[in-house]
Amino acid sequence: DQQVKQNSPSLSVQEGRISILNCDYTNSMFDYFLWYKKYPAEGPTFLISISSIKDKNEDGRFTVFLNKSAKHLSLHIVPSQPGDSAVYFCAASSTNFGNEKLTFGTGTRLTIIP
Amino acid sequence: DAGVIQSPRHEVTEMGQEVTLRCKPISGHNSLFWYRQTMMRGLELLIYFNNNVPIDDSGMPEDRFSAKMPNASFSTLKIQPSEPRDSAVYFCASSGQYNSPLHFGNGTRLTVT
Numbered sequence: 001d002q003q004v005k006q007n008s009p010s011l012s013v014q015e016g017r018i019s020i021l022n023c024d025y026t027n028s029m030f031d032y033f034l035w036y037k038k039y040p041a042e043g044p045t046f047l048i049s050i051s052s053i054k055d056k057n058e059d060g061r062f063t064v065f066l067n068k069s070a071k072h073l074s075l076h077i078v079p080s081q082p083g084d085s086a087v088y089f090c091a092a093s094s095t096n097f098g099n100e101k102l103t104f105g106t107g108t109r110l111t112i113i114p
Numbered sequence: 115d116a117g118v119i120q121s122p123r124h125e126v127t128e129m130g131q132e133v134t135l136r137c138k139p140i141s142g143h144n145s146l147f148w149y150r151q152t153m154m155r156g157l158e159l160l161i162y163f164n165n166n167v168p169i170d171d172s173g174m175p176e177d178r179f180s181a182k183m184p185n186a187s188f189s190t191l192k193i194q195p196s197e198p199r200d201s202a203v204y205f206c207a208s209s210g211q212y213n214s215p216l217h218f219g220n221g222t223r224l225t226v227t
Contacts, residue, residue, distance in 0.1 A: 043218025
């Protein structure tokens with residue numbers, strides 16, 4: 001039972017355009033969400049997070065949007081760059097547990113086309 | 115800061131053999147996590163330690179899996195006996211203060227034939 005779902009295994013985007021990665025969750029107790037980025041042969045690295053008290057968080061080219069009623073979040077990358085090519089994992093937790101009980105999705109492989 | 119260090123990077127073993135994966139967390143971090151990555155299930159939390167004490171091992175798939183953290187700078191994940199379905203990438207991660215991001219190692223790719 002996947003509580004965090006990334007339904008698109010892969011996504012290709014032209015350099016300079018916007019990349020939108022989607023994530024859905026089913027557990028109503030989740031109120032803390034994160035995105036991790038993973039290059040081949042490396043571990044995931046933290047990218048950006050959002051608490052359920054917000055609906056948007058921005059960090060440079062990266063913005064995460066949260067729609068609590070739809071149990072949906074998305075990561076926007078603008079403009080997309082070749083170095084953004086990686087696998088992106090969505091993760092969720094409840095504030096009570098913080099990082100100690102992160103539930104990850106299966107990832108979306110983003111390829112930026114030069 | 116050397117980051118989280120895992121060894122070996124690759125492990126190939128035959129079914130039935132014992133496998134031991136090793137992890138050195140970032141110095142000063144008091145939480146340590148073992149994750150397993152598969153195509154079907156993504157990243158799954160197996161077990162985590164806080165101040166060297168196992169807090170939640172509910173993600174450990176079977177009794178064949180065990181983990182220890184004898185001190186703040188070292189942890190092991192052991193599989194005995196190993197089976198082909200254990201083939202995956204195993205990640206160790208550590209974190210410092212509550213809710214600070216996890217720092218992952220580069221993983222151990224395990225292949226059981």
